[in-house]
Amino acid sequence: MTELNVKRLFDGEQWLTNQKVSILEDKIDDIRPIEQPIPDSDYIDILAPGxxxxxxxxxxxxxxxxxxxxxxxxxxxxxxxxxxxxxxxxxxxxxxxxxxxxxxxxxxxxxxxxxxxxxxxxxxxxxxxxxxxxxxxxxxxxxxxxxxxxxxxxxxxxxxxxxxxxxxxxxxxxxxxxxxxxxxxxxxxxxxxxxxxxxxxxxxxxxxxxxxxxxxxxxxxxxxxxxxxxxxxxxxxxxxxxxxxxxxxxxxxxxxxxxxxxxxxxxxxxxxxxxxxxxxxxxxxxxxxxxxxxxxxxxxxxxxxxxxxxxxxxxxxxxxxxxxxxxxxxxxxxxxxxxxxxxxxGRIKTGYQASMVALNQNYHVDRTWIDGKQVY
CATH class of the missing domain: 3.20.20.140 (Metal-dependent hydrolases)
Known part of the structure; x- marks a missing residue:
């Protein structure tokens, strides 16, 4: 299981804030709000569908x-x-x-x-x-x-x-x-x-x-x-x-x-x-x-x-x-x-492929996942 802490999540349809995205093998397993404060360094600025x-x-x-x-x-x-x-x-x-x-x-x-x-x-x-x-x-x-x-x-x-x-x-x-x-x-x-x-x-x-x-x-x-x-x-x-x-x-x-x-x-x-x-x-x-x-x-x-x-x-x-x-x-x-x-x-939702992109606030790429694997 891989877990990502996200400041701003674009799930393909709407923006959500402070979300934890869980990846199991090649799929999105779970998305839920982050309830406890965590250090800024542990956050992804923007996570969007790849x-x-x-x-x-x-x-x-x-x-x-x-x-x-x-x-x-x-x-x-x-x-x-x-x-x-x-x-x-x-x-x-x-x-x-x-x-x-x-x-x-x-x-x-x-x-x-x-x-x-x-x-x-x-x-x-x-x-x-x-x-x-x-x-x-x-x-x-x-x-x-x-x-x-x-x-x-x-x-x-x-x-x-x-x-x-x-x-x-x-x-x-x-x-x-x-x-x-x-x-x-x-x-x-x-x-x-x-x-x-x-x-x-x-x-x-x-x-x-x-x-x-x-x-x-x-x-x-x-x-x-x-x-x-x-x-x-x-x-x-x-x-x-x-x-x-x-x-x-x-x-x-x-x-x-x-x-x-x-x-x-x-x-x-x-x-x-x-x-x-x-x-x-x-x-x-x-x-x-x-x-x-x-x-x-x-x-x-x-x-x-x-x-x-x-x-x-x-x-x-x-x-x-x-x-x-x-x-x-x-x-x-x-x-x-x-x-x-x-x-x-095209969406970050439970059951979808974990093919996503992490972006900074200027929409430059920080990380990329294809089918649950970080490839960049």
Whole structure:
């Protein structure tokens, strides 16, 4: 039994003061008020549900595309754990089929071995629109080969599967087939019209990958993918890269006001620069440069991000002016709801996974626990 004394506990829904949280093995065993005074040095300033990142390309100088292996997954989660991430969807950027197979096998092995922090797999592509390819290599983009693809979807037997695609580039009925296979379909890197995007939502798509980036914008006469993303007539979630580089703070404030914080989740889209001090790194056959929290190719194209989840939380509070509770929910409970795992993650309640983050008063990470084990 591990016991933690907490000055301020955010349980995922409300703030509590002076609480003792007990951990038994990998679960929260008990939460109760502290009745007797104890020294300040024995307290954690803030304890919150650990962060869940559904879009992680790499960390600790390892890009998943470059090294789609079990060891790489362990290294990436270790790198992000120092920033409060307790669970993630490792993301494979558009690549050849054999790399997709290797990534699939690595994630399936991690899930079978109960590697802490690995929830499943996110294929970002390759069924994307070259017009909105961003940093993806155009020669890796292609139409889906269902016979091959459906062989590497059985990650859903043990975990979660996300597929980011451009709905205008896939055959009619393809989204429904993915949804029927228990995949979570997200719209991204798309030049779809508003009507095409809404048709995809009606077919079962429920996410929008890094809103505002690599998608048709909201304009006066064509709402585009952004307009569809900000609609609330269907239950969808938007991933938001809150680094101040991908989306202007004013635009982020507009998005949270329109969509509501309850359907926006913080994501990093992090590459291998997170957890590294290098200023120059290889990236999918290119060279990327890191400067002032921003990673770009030599022509200035954003190449994922240098963002970590703790920084995203602080930016949500300071740049977007959302409350700490909203920011923490956008980093944990909202992605848990999006993935359908909010019965285990996103809250500090009896019976939930003991995957938590201890923060100081400025929301910097002091400690991180994954499944009851302190990993940072």
């Amino acid at each position: 962060f869940i990142d559904v879009h992680v390309n790499g960390g600790g100088e390892i890009l998943f595309n470059h090294t789609p292996s079990l060891d790489a997954l362990k290294a990436i989660i270790k790198s992000h754990a120092q920033f409060g991430t307790v669970a993630m969807m490792p993301t494979l950027i558009s690549d050849d089929y054999d790399i997709m197979v290797q990534a699939h096998e690595a994630v399936c092995t991690a899930l079978k071995q109960n590697v802490g922090g690995i929830l499943g797999l996110h294929y970002e592509g390759p069924y994307l629109n070259p017009i909105r390819k961003g940093v993806h290599n155009e020669d890796k983009l292609r139409a889906p080969n269902e016979e091959r693809l459906f062989k590497i979807l059985d990650v859903v037997k043990q975990g979660k599967l996300m597929v980011t695609l451009a709905p205008e580039k896939v055959p009619q009925g393809f989204i429904e087939k993915l949804v029927n296979e228990a995949a979570i379909v997200c719209i991204g890197h798309s030049a779809a019209t508003y009507d095409e995007a809404m048709a995809a939502v009606e077919s079962g798509a429920r996410g929008f990958t890094h809103i505002f980036n690599a998608m048709t914008p909201l304009t006066s006469r064509e709402p585009g993918v952004v307009g569809a993303a900000l609609q609330n007539r269907a239950k969808t979630w938007c991933g938001l890269i809150a680094d101040g580089h991908h989306v202007h703070p004013a635009t982020m404030r507009i998005a949270t006001a329109a969509k509501g914080c309850e359907h926006i989740m913080l994501v990093t889209d992090a590459i291998q620069s997170v957890g590294s001090d290098k200023s120059e790194l290889p990236f999918l056959g290119k060279k990327i440069h890191r400067k002032n929290g921003k990673v770009t190719t030599e022509d200035g194209t954003l190449a994922g991000s240098d963002l970590d989840m703790a920084s995203a939380v602080r930016n949500t509070i300071n740049l977007i002016q959302r409350t700490p509770a909203e920011a923490l929910q956008m980093a944990s409970l909202r992605p848990a709801e999006f993935l359908g795992i909010d019965d285990r993650f």
